[in-house]
Amino acid sequence: MKNLFLFFLFVGTSTLNGQNSNWLNKSSIGIEVGIGHSFPDFDKEQDRWKGAFYPAGEIRLILANRINQHWSIEGRIGLTGYALNNKSPEDNYILDFASPLISSGLSYHFKNRLGREFFAKLSIGGQLGYRGNFVDEYDSYQVEVKGNEVAYPFIRPEIGFRHYFKKRSRGSRFKTALEIGTYFRYNFNRLGVVTIKEPDLDLVLEPSGSIIGIYCRILFPVGKKRVKLERKRKEVLPPIIYNPRFF
Numbered sequence: 001m002k003n004l005f006l007f008f009l010f011v012g013t014s015t016l017n018g019q020n021s022n023w024l025n026k027s028s029i030g031i032e033v034g035i036g037h038s039f040p041d042f043d044k045e046q047d048r049w050k051g052a053f054y055p056a057g058e059i060r061l062i063l064a065n066r067i068n069q070h071w072s073i074e075g076r077i078g079l080t081g082y083a084l085n086n087k088s089p090e091d092n093y094i095l096d097f098a099s100p101l102i103s104s105g106l107s108y109h110f111k112n113r114l115g116r117e118f119f120a121k122l123s124i125g126g127q128l129g130y131r132g133n134f135v136d137e138y139d140s141y142q143v144e145v146k147g148n149e150v151a152y153p154f155i156r157p158e159i160g161f162r163h164y165f166k167k168r169s170r171g172s173r174f175k176t177a178l179e180i181g182t183y184f185r186y187n188f189n190r191l192g193v194v195t196i197k198e199p200d201l202d203l204v205l206e207p208s209g210s211i212i213g214i215y216c217r218i219l220f221p222v223g224k225k226r227v228k229l230e231r232k233r234k235e236v237l238p239p240i241i242y243n244p245r246f247f
Contacts, residue, residue, distance in 0.1 A: 022228075022229045023174075023226045023227070023228055023229070024066060024174065024226065024227050024229060025066070025174035025221035025222070025223065025225070025226060025227075026065060026066050026223060026225035026226060026227050027063075027064070027065050027066070027221070027222050027223045027225065028062075028063075028064045028065075028066075028177070028219040028220060028221055028222060029061075029062065029063055029064075029219070029220055029222055030061075030062040030064065030217050030218055030219035030220060031059070031060070031061060031062065031217060031218060032058070032059070032060040032061075032062055032076070032078070032179075032215055032216070032217035033057075033058070033059050033215065033216055033217070034057065034058040034059075034060075034183070034213050034214065034215030034216075035055070035056070035057050035058075035213055035214065035215075036055070036056050036057075036058075036183075036185075036211040036212055036213020036214070037054055037055060037056065037211065037212060037213065038054040038055075038056045038082060038084065038207065038208070038209060038210060038211050039051070039054060039207070039208060039210060040054060040084070040086070040205065040207060041190075041205065041206050041207055041208060042203060042204070042205050043203065043204040043205070043206070044203065044204075046201065046203065048088050048089070048198070048201055048203070049086055049087070049088050049196060049203055049205075050086070050087050050088075051084070051085075051086055051087075052085045052086065052087035052092070053085040054082070054083075054084050054085065054207070055082075055083050055085075056080065056081065056082050056083075056209075056211045056213065057080070057081050058078060058079070058080045058081075058101075058211075058213075058215070059078050059079055060076040060077065060078030060079075060101075060103075060217075061076065061077050061078060062074055062075070062076050062217065062219070063075050063076075064219060066227045067227075068227060069109070069227065069228070069229050069230065070108055070109050070110065071106070071107070071108060071109070072106075072107050072109065073104070073105070073106055073107075074104065074105050074107070075102075075103070075104045076101075076102065076103045076104070076105070076123070076125070077100070077101070077102050078100070078101055079098055079099070079100055079101065080098065080099065080101055080127055080211075081096070081097065081098030082095070082096065082097050082098070082191070082207075082209065083095075083096045084096070084207055086196075086205065088141075090140060091138065091140075091141075093136075093143060093196070095145070095194060095207070097130055097191065099127055099128040099129070099130065100127070100128050101125055101126065101127035101128070102125055102126060103123045103124060103125025103126070103154075103156070104123065104124065104125065105121050105122060105123030105124075105156075105158075106121070106122055106123075107119045107120065107121035107122075107158075108120050108121075109162070116161055116162065116163045116164070117161065117162050118159075118160070118161045118162075119158075119159070119160060119161070119162060119181075120157075120158070120159050121157070121158040121159070121160075121181075122155070122156070122157050122158075123155070123156040123157075123158070124153075124154070124155050124156070125153070125154055125156070126151040126152060126153045126154065127151065127152040127154065127209075128151060128152075129147065129148075129149030129150050129151050129152050129189065129191075130147035130149070130191065130192055131147055131148055131149070131150070132145075132147055133145065133146050133147070140198065140199075141196060141197060141198045142196075142197045142198075143194060143195070143196055143197075144194070144195040144197070145192060145193075145194050146192055146193045146194075147191065147192035147193075148192070149189045149190070149191075149192070151189070152187050152188070152189045152191070152209055153187070153188045153189065154185050154186060154187045154188065154210075155185075155186050155188075156183055156184065156185040156186070157183065157184055158181050158182065158183040158215075159181060159182060160179055160180055160181020160182065160215075161179070161180060161181070162177050162178070162179045162219075163177065163178045163179075163180075164176075164177050165177070165178070174221035174226075175221070176218065176219065176220055176221070177218070177219040178216070178217075178218055178219075179215075179216070179217045179218075179219065180214070180215070180216050181214070181215055182212075182213070182214050182215075183211075183212070183213060183214075183215060184210070184211070184212050185210055185211040185212075185213075186210050187208050187209040187210045189209075190206045190207065190208055190209070191206075191207045191208070191209040192206070192207070193205075193206050194206070194207075
């Protein structure tokens with residue numbers, strides 16, 4: 001009887017420590033804020049004009065849906081803005097532009113432990129293009145801006161991690177989550193064509209609008225549907241018990 005008890009103790013201990021389950025909400029809504037840097041693209045090497053600072057910013061509203069333990073999908077709408085600062089020895093000329101965008105993404109989640117998981121994500125989308133034309137006149141130079149693109153389609157790979165807060169969201173059985181990640185957005189179309197004209201120089205600039213940056217988002221659980229997570233643990237064997245009657 002004693003040996004039978006030890007057998008069941010061994011099986012029970014191994015089962016309890018072999019895996020641990022948890023539940024996450026299936027649907028979430030959230031907001032994301034990102035900052036990054038874009039890239040200049042002049043048509044020739046010269047010493048007059050340089051792309052001094054090309055900051056870009058994004059804000060998005062998110063609807064996310066967890067498919068299973070590892071995969072989730074999401075849709076986003078938002079706004080992306082640029083402030084492309086071009087500098088010469090005499091002046092700074094800033095090309096500023098912002099427009100709405102829409103995108104969707106698929107992400108893979110892994111290494112879920114201690115309320116934190118890592119993910120890799122791939123999104124595709126499009127931003128509304130600039131179709132205006134104008135000319136800025138200054139004392140020593142002139143700038144012609146032409147934008148004829150209907151949209152800027154893009155692809156955006158991301159990596160990052162998600163942290164779940166300890167306390168549940170008010171009015172919900174689930175927890176709010178915080179995501180921090182880095183991304184690279186690659187635009188398939190140029191933002192436009194900018195021509196800087198000086199008495200002895202014609203310089204063409206075609207910024208791509210591609211962005212490398214970081215972002216932070218907060219996700220709030222919605223609905224009552226759940227997804228089960230399985231966390232594996234190391235098996236813990238019971239101690240070996242010495243019984244002198246066996247010898």
